[in-house]
Amino acid sequence: MRRVTRHIKGGCRNKAKIPPGSSNKDSSAELDESLLLTENLTTNLFRIKQFLIDCSDIVYREFLFAQREDIRLVMIYTDGLADKSQLSDQIMRALSLELPLSAPQADITRSGAYHLIKERGVCVHQIKETNRLDEIIEAILSGDTVLLVEGNSTAIINGARGWESRSISEPDTEVIVRGPREAFVENLSTNTAMLRRKLKSHLLKIEALRLGRISKTDVVIIYIKGVANEKLVTEVKRRLRKIDLDGILGSGYIEELIEDNPWSPFPQINHTERPDRMAARLLEGRVGIMVDGTPFALTVPNVFIEYLQAPEDYYERFYFATGVRIIRFAALVLSLTAPSLYVAIITFHQEMLPTPLLLSIAAQRESVPYPAIFEVLFMELSFEILREAGIRLPRQIGQAVSIVGALIIGEAAVRAGLVASATVIVVAITGISSFVFFYSASIAIRMLRFPIMMASAALGLFGLISSIIVLVLHLCSLRSFGIPYLSPVAPISVGDMKDVVLRVPWWAMYNRPRLIGWKNPRRLGPEQKPDFPEVKNRGGAGDA
């Protein structure tokens, strides 16, 4: 806050250059006269125009109140951000044509005009009054419409926003088969509304904040009061307020500015574009952060296990969910270690393979002139390149290119004697495995694969195990907003094991995660296990 105050003072000194900063009420005492409106409309208009000089998207519309030459009104808004039909119907038409018909002509005086406009004239849902220039500028640039009245030092801010935005669609990154199909969009108020529709409780709190010196991005902190730990909420607010950056263009900016261990390759703040997932995390006692302009909402604290949980686990039967979780764990291990294990075994521990397999691999590698590590690195790098190309290319070409590319590189490389076909299989398994779990975590795993491969090429299985140990130590040293990153596995929390490898049925999901939701641990009422003896004894409801 201190910085903002200083900024406003700076704005006073060189007001022609820097537009005034924020709507910080605490510092209003320090404001000098030049930031307040005067009673003279022309002066006010001139000063606003001075701030917004060379901003060709600002529209100034002057018109008369109730056809009276002596009461001029000016409406200022940003082209494209304000809802023009609302402006012309509810403000201009109402004030200049309709109000004089309903109100007695005698009431319309220069001094009473302002009151009349505010109480009876303007037909907009949200209005706000201000006499401060900086608030006016900010309102205009946020999409609100400002109405200045001749002879009044107070302006009316009309919340008639309306701009082009993407409509709600299915999530692109977190696709599921069964469950809700809507995803967040770029518009913050649409997103909070989606969340509010999922959790219709007065306990769901949405606190607003504005970040970014130039971008002035709206950010909200979301939590469920009584479930989320207050200290956590305070800490989130403290870290967000500390942010002093010119622009916040995505939630990733915030993520890197508030995480606990800035040097770690692992993301310590989770993000999602699914409102259902966000709601589920809030219900566990986490705190959400949503940023205007991006469909990705952040949640803290984040633990590693979350990357292996998919929303679908909770919508499908628990047996299936548990099975899929085991597959995901296997995929995690494979994507991290498969190429390294291959390199280690081929280079140092050939005796570990059954003899027939060893012979067949040896036969394949007979024509390959390079050591195993070179083969694997070559293939892994080309795979990464293909994957990157697949993402950046236009969608229609992308898939075709990556499939064809992979086929050609795999097949041709084997034929040309560059790599053994076993290598292609290993690289393919690794690649596919890394798609199984959550994208952000898989980026870290993809990167870490390479140093582990190097270690295995140098020291065999010992190098592989050693690097995994270092990785585990690193993961254990991480915390996300105070919560150990590997919890509930390390430190072990037996009660929370219900949602790690296993996913117990909902009627057994008694408690919230211990470290996160300890404030209000019970999430399930008593006797929720389905048990309907009267139906059973009669041999089913159908017989009755």
Added chain:
Amino acid sequence: MLEDGRISSRQATFLMSTMIIATVVLFVPSITAKYARQDAWLSIIAAILAGLLIARLATTLGLRYPDKSIFEYPEDILGKWPGKLVGLLYVCWFLHLNAEVIREYGSFMVTAFMPETPIIVFILVVVSIAAYATINGLEVFSRANEIFLPLIVGSVIILFILALGQMNFHMLLPMFDAEPEDVLKGAIAPEGWFGEVAVITVLIPYLNKPREAHRVGALAVLTCGGLLLLDAVGIIALFGPNLVEAWLITTLNGARMIIVASFIERLEAVIMIIWVTGGLIKITVFYWAAALGSAQLLKLKDYRPLVVPIGTVLVSLSTLLHPNISDLLQFLTSVWPPYAIIVFEAGLPLLLLTVSLARGIRGARV
């Protein structure tokens, strides 16, 4: 406090279990079988009982000063300079012990898996990782160990089950054949390992519930004892006492014997995983204890600046201690257990406890 981490009783139990299991299952069966033959399991049970006593002694002593470590309270008990001397002895012991473990670690890797790689490579790698873990602090490696220990215990049990097919339990007959004297001699080596539970005297101030220290020590000894028993019985049933005493690292040979359904075979890689992870935790615990102890003796504010110097001491000490693995094993069999037990695991704690009781002084209560 130098170390601001706190660990739970479970984490402490896990930590000490890993610390003991990792090395005990590899070397001890053959040492014990040398004396007690097929009755090695009797020796191990005797060693467990003695280990429980040592654990009790260490925790009783430690709980008289629940907010201090063994490097600090000797000063209260014996006076400033004698106390500092005892603290210094313990630091040296942890360094020596650790150097031996590191040497075992390297020798094992060279002998069993990579004979062409120089031992210094393994020593350097493991000391660097242990240094990283030590810098991260007690909490971090305790947490990591919560992942490693289940893996280690699970692997030992799975190996035992897979090897069941090749076991011949007649090898354990005749029972109670060994002389009581030999049984006790055989118990000395495992006892030397179980006695390492004395490191709890360093951990007690960092437990979040120090009162549970007795249980922590006992549980650690029992867990390791149980696994060692399983291992020793399995190995003797596989090879018979004659072969067991002839080999250096019998457990490894045991894993090599496993062939199930003609495709699960050559499982010594599993032994390597047990050894590399468990050994690393063990080295880290002693590394941390030595660093913490030095810092407490010197009244430093932080032990982290000492991590690198201690690491260089450990690397050089471990390479200089023994010319070859036979010398190392000879030392571990005949010199180490009496030296460790008599002086550091039982002797000094007993002395400290006696003086403390006699002078009737104790530290803050919790």
